[in-house]
Amino acid sequence: MKGMHYFIMQLSWDHCRSFLAVLAEGSLSAAARKLQLTQPTLGRHVAELEQTLGVALFTRSQSGLQPTEAALELRPHAEAMAAAAETLLRTASGEAADDRGTVRITASEIVGTEVLPPILARFTRRHPRIALELVVSNANDNLLRRQSDIAVRMATPAQDALVQRRIGTIAVGLHARRDYLDAHGTPQRLADLVGHTLIGFDTETPAVRAAQQSGLLPDRQAFRLRTDSDVAQLQMIRAGIGIGACQAPIARRDPELVRVLPEAFDFPLECWLAMHEDLKTVLRMRLVFDHLGEELAAYVKGRAD
Structure with a gap:
């Protein structure tokens, strides 16, 4: 779309917010309810945005409003504006040199539910x-777009302009509940796993396929119980259903969980902290970043709750 970046500089945030709401909800009425606006007001926002850009953003269909190609091209830019607006509000919620305000943290499912609380x-x-917002997701939020302030990452951060701290390596191993092993036997070698109930992934993502090529993961058909939720996998292991992968520091908390084939299966999981470099001078950000760094290091070394 010609001149897109010029037009973005001229846009009203209200217009972009209304545009994103219609994209998400698929109709003017639903978007108006979401934003607590009247439908005519929201419709006017979309019409004015279309006039500013000189393109149609939606077409009507039986299922609601469908985004045009121009709308889909505009979407990431509008989302970036939304993320910047949220960051502005969080930054404004506390002075840079004061220990008050809001900090938004993102972490994986397991770390967010099992480690961070x-x-x-x-x-x-x-x-x-200091108020804390926790986003629990295995997707990596874009810190450069300020979707979050601080991220706990299970891989080396790839983005530039970040303050990064390597926490250490978390051991991931196969585990099962003691009574499951009493009933079905403890595997002595990898080949023995064939006769056991294995718990694992459902969707073969690029990361999963890469792990398979390195020999760390079997084909999905090897798993009798499949789910893409790491938390659900952990709960299945805890329930005594079968054998699955679990972070070793978490398993050590439960005397009923036994590590299986520790020498044959030992997957190292990198743990990093990252935040945008512009936030390092904000006191509350540094306080949270340093606290997470100290506590996560203790977790990795097996000295934490």
Whole structure:
């Protein structure tokens, strides 16, 4: 779309917010309810945006409003504006040199549900004026677009302009509940796994296929129970259904969980902290970043809750 970047500089944030709501909801009425606006107001925003850009953004169909190619091209730019607006609000919620305001953290499913809660509890007791927002997702939020302030990453951050800290390597091994092994036997070599109930992934993503090529993962058909949720896999292991992969520090908390074939299957998982370099001078960001770094290092070394 010619002149897109010039037009973006001229756009109203209200127009972009309305545009994104219609994209997400598929109709003016649903988008108006989401934003708590009247339908005519929201429709006017979209019409004015189309006039500014000189293109149609939606076409009507029986199923609602369908985005045009121009709308899909505009979408990532509008999402970047939305992320910047959210960051502005979080930054404005506290002074840079004060220990108050909001910090948004993103972490993987397992780290966000199993590792961070006690770590964040200790932080909030020390710094009651800092509010924390936790995004739990295995997708990597874009810190450069300010989708989050601080990220706990399970791989080396690839983006530039980030403050990065390597926490260490988390061992991931095969585990099963003790009573499952009592009933079905403990495998002595990898070939023995064939007769066991294995818990694993459902969708073969590029990352999964790369792990398969390196010999770390079998074909999905080897798993009798399949789910793409790491939390669900962990709960299945805890329920005694079968054998599955689990972070070793988490398994050590439960005396009923036994590591299986530790020498044959030992997958190292890198753990990193990252935040945008522009945030390193903001006190509350540094406080959270340093606290996470200290506590996650203790977790990796097996000294944490």
